[in-house]
Amino acid sequence: MQELTLADTYQVKAQDYAMAGDASAAIKRKLKQLGVDSGVLRRIAVACYEAELNLIIHSIGGTLTISMTPSEIKLASSDAGPGIPNIDQALTEGFSTASEEARNLGFGAGMGLPNMKRNADEFHIESEVGKGTQIRMRFHIKQG
């Protein structure tokens, strides 16, 4: 029998700082209603917020998708550009390509991708300049 799956996709607009955090808040609320363990929830909250912020600050717009089975939660971020030229460099703590506007708003500490990687149980990133970036994260849910 196939495991029950729930999925939801949120559109995130580029440079939309006014709505920053809205998608993460909606996702967190759902996970709380589903009774996901607090420890896992905290890690997902951090990773989700970083992913949403990255879409707003760096991309030309994209989507945040959360999908869930009783045993694991998958969080995916997808955009169509501009793409990351050097992934290893982007994953280095402290490295940031944030714009002047973003830095003035307090963003651009260079901890986004490293934080996502640290909080997720599994982390995959693919990117091509001109095509876009896909990030896939997995979080294991404790049973019982």
Next chain:
Amino acid sequence: MQDKRFHSVRLDKEKCRGCTNCLKRCPTEAIRVRAGRAHIIDERCIDCGECIRVCENHAKYALTDPLATINDFKYKIALPAPSLYGQFKKLISPSQILEGLLHMGFDDVFEVASGADIVTRAIRERMRSMSPERFPIISSACPAITRLIQVRFPELIPHIIDMRQPMEVAAMVAKREFCQKHGVSEEDVGCFFITPCAAKMTAIRNPIGQEKSAVDGAISMLEIYGLLAGHIKNYPSALNLSTATSYGVGWANNGGEAAAVCPEKSMAVDGIENVIRVLEEIENNKLRDLVFFEGAACTGGCVGGPLTFENSYIARNAIRSLMKGCDLRHPDEAVKTSYLTKYPLQTTKKIVPNSVMKLDDDITEAMRKMEQMEEIVKSLPGYDCGSCGSPTCRTFAEDIVRGHASKMDCIHILKDQLKIMAQKMVELAKTTRE
């Protein structure tokens, strides 16, 4: 006097008109309007008092111990909250209030501001050996905020400082010192907190973090305001009863605890909606440099509590001027080290999450219910009007899935159905005529 289900916030059914004011303002969506009146969902209520503030018909109130309760005890000690000092204008010193309380009939008086001094020193000691992973440390002073965290931010529970509240410390010290001085037994002594709010009343009957409260009852500031005012002399006597530091008295204002405990890298937020917003950011790891967080459900801090008489901004200023005349030493100096070891200052019970938001204990069932919820939400108009008796369309969908409501409770859906039925009646009338 323990009661796991006790809530100070109550509804006077006679006065309730069944409007949507409190329904929309409750931060934990604990209110529903059914059969023409409001109902409080016990498990979700955090006793923040927002509904008391916003009810135009004064149907919401806080149940506190009537003043006559002090006569249940042979000896009675008053524990005034520091916010009481802001309720009276033109005071020269808090001693005037303490004398007034003695004049009213209390056998002794112990300032909760002194309890705050001891707690300040204890928290600072505790923080010295804490791992930075626990930062930001969240204050445990406002019971409504602690309960809010249990319901909406359970993953932040480990950040709440495991220290007793100033009113508890004040009660412990006051009782023991009184008994030692007068050679009486502790069971003959009653300690009564003079409270600005409902949350503290609930915290006495249904404590968080400990099995039993050291306080025997809470008396509302509104109830004794007139009586106490009559007993206050307009100058302090030579007795000089007030010994709390200005830091301790400052706890009455929002920001007072943070200023005493952690002047650098702390944040003080007042008003429950504002606290929710900041806790969301702490949850998202956005406030990485923060060491201490003080949250108060009431605007202005405790001086803004629902059971205070004076305007909270006026009271805030009154507290500020009184602070100048108090002992200006920091609690690190002013509080005797023996207090840190003589009394159990740390909380003994772990704070547990309150899982009312969960749709079901079984995650598969919860997922099924969520699927149903999402389907229902799509068919609702999304006006969040409150006419169905639930605060928002999403909550209404949740209520339906939990079996507490049905779709026809939505008047917009009902209206649409009536239109369809009316149309069918017209068509029926046409065909039968031919």
